Amino acid sequence: MIEITINLNGKKISDRIEADTLLIDFLRSHNCLSVKRGCETTNCGLCTVLMDDTPILSCSMLAARAAGHTVYTLEGLQEEASSFVGFIADQGADQCGFCNPGFVMNTIALLRENPDPTDDEIRAFLAGNLCRCSGYEGQLRGIRNYLNSLKEQ
């Protein structure tokens, strides 16, 4: 067992883990249930979290490697997410909603890096987030409407 401390959603969390505990399991065992398990092989983006402000896939990150780093899940970024998630919902882009936390986390990363992206830049940045229900256009329209609303303010 390894003793690790992670700064999770603004709080220091210490725990004992196995050498192969994945970050997704560490996070879910600490009540971050927004972090979803999908493909487990880095293909779907469901497990996206921010580590040191960078979007990563927690299904393929060892918890041991995250020791000493800062990790944010959707539970810790509710306010930032609330500014745009309503626009996505208005487009009916969430059907089963399973992909939503991963999409939202990666959209947060996109907008922090590039606050005024073009549609192609949005598509490119979100290409690693798969949705099996919608056709991606709803998410795109939602983000576009949010960005337009900022310009109108």
Place this chain on the structure above:
Amino acid sequence: MISIQKYEKVQSLEQAFELNQGKKNRIIGGMMWLNMGHTKVNTAIDISGLGLNTIEETDEEFIIGAMVTLRQLEQHESLNSFTSDSVKNAVKDIVGVQFRNMATIGGSLWGRFGFSDLLTVFLAMDSYVELYPTGIVSLKEFSEMKRDNSILVNLIVKKTPIKICYSAMRAQRTDFPVLACATSFVNGEYRAVIGARPAKAKVVLDNEGILDSGITEETATKFAEYVAANIVTGSNNRGGAKYRKHLALVLTMRNIMKLGGDRND
């Protein structure tokens, strides 16, 4: 999914190399590929504390640490300006941004994967790898070597003047390439590198001097035909051998035309 008995964040290359002699011990790069299989690992050797996560630029070369991520490569302005955005073009469709924030150049080259966009693009350059303890070997030589227990420390890209162009054919945007193609003019020679054949990338030189008289549609087509004739393609669920041959011809021709007609002077 990978299973690991012990996790060791090493303090030096020596320590990493010693541990890597254990049969079931593995260096972990981004761990994306390792996590795909059901690998049973005794000791996972984490080299992320060795300062190999930077791209150092000198007047002569780019020294790219093994732990540099594909996203760092994609966003490195100077490397992309030197390579006419070919590095960016080679990585931009690899899964997604989150993936590219984790997958490393060390793991990508060490794997010598048949489908590799990275091996394809860097083989078109004046490039080398630094191995511990072996030393520096050309990337071409490395690509032909058997996998052993050495550590890939750096990828070195010499600033030898280069004209280069990269493109790949994918059935879907973020899938593995059906065929990858890099063409370049470097060190006085034209090269075409064909990856995802689906076997490992192969370098074809213009040994017959087809492009010596300059690049025109006619010479580009002739060279592309020569390249297609000098590679072996195979079939898998992404494409047939014949289709891949045709793609090799089309992509080589287009990429050579994009290099422009005036060689490198």
